[in-house]
Amino acid sequence: MYRHVFWDLGGTLVDTYPQLDEAFVGVVRAHGGEVSLDQVAKLTRRSTGAAVAELSRGFGIDGAEFERANRELKALWRQNPAPVMPGARELLADIAAAGGLNLVVTHRDRASALSLVEGLGLGVDDLVSTSDGHPRKPDPAMYRVLLERHGLAAADCLAVGDRPIDAEAAHAAGIEAAMLESAAAPVDDDAEHSVDTLDGLRVLLGLG
Template sequence: MRRHIVWDMGGTLVDTYPAVDAAMVEVVRRHGGEVTPDEVAALTRRSTGVAVEELARRYDIDAAELEESQSELKAGWVRTPPPVMDGAREAMAAARALGGLNLVVTHRDRASATSLLTSLGLEVDDLLCAPDGFPRKPDPTMYSEVLGRHRLDPAGCLAVGDRPIDAEAARGAGVDSAAVVTPGLDLDDGGARWRISSLHELPGLLG
């Protein structure tokens, strides 16, 4: 019975993308370029690093300026955090109702991740951050580690993420995954077992 959820954070549990995309669009426009939020979204859904590299090359912008826009954005989230993803609280409650855990594995540094969770009032049962010494996804180590810590059977878990690397890492640890897809963007789901457009679909995959 699937009752435990292993969450990715940015773009999955917390709705960070609209602000991330807007900040990059603004940098490009300051340099006289024209790019749409959807064009930026197609890049950031692969990774922020990919977006920085591609936009810097395409519009002849110093990558450091794009990276700085992201650092400033994250600093501001201490005071005004981005919203919780629609349906996330309900999915977390559904897992708890089944006696399950809500676990987070993220590339975000611990201070930033903890600050976001606290500011948004999100209570999770464990938090693994790649900068604490874990290899980044799609390496499955973080997933294997969190399952081992809590002695969980992979068959009883569901991994949720928004990028191919989330599904790939989960699969490497033997965990089925659901990919949160952005409507209008035809992106690789990394071979996730399910594709969902809303977290409100998650409770139906539990139990």
């Protein structure tokens, strides 16, 4: 059984993908192109940067336009956050009630991440972002920072994410991983566990 959870944010605790996919489809269509939400979803599930690069190259659109659409979406989320993943609030609360910590490890800049966490009322104990000066995943630095800061044993922890780099970074810090799989864009990863919903994590955490 695991006690503490290291969470990815976008796509794991917060359902950011649908609006991001729609924003990128909108950029392509504004230039007379045509791309489906499913096609974009397969790219964004790899990474936002990969989606920008692929769409920019494929449709001859300056990548800055996709970046601007992404920034505008993040600004919108400050007042109207993306929806929380089903079961996330309840699971976070139950982990805390059982004496565990909920720790967020994200590429999202700190202001954007905090606006989502606070706007959605998510019970998070600590958050580390690349904007704190840490390298991006799959580098394990952010996981190691939180392990040390809270005096945790890696064996007591589970890392939950939605992209292969989440599992890769966690493993490099000695933490086992669970992948929240997306029907829109299944991924190949090395995570020890795979779930379709956050409630699927409960048995791993001894929460029923």
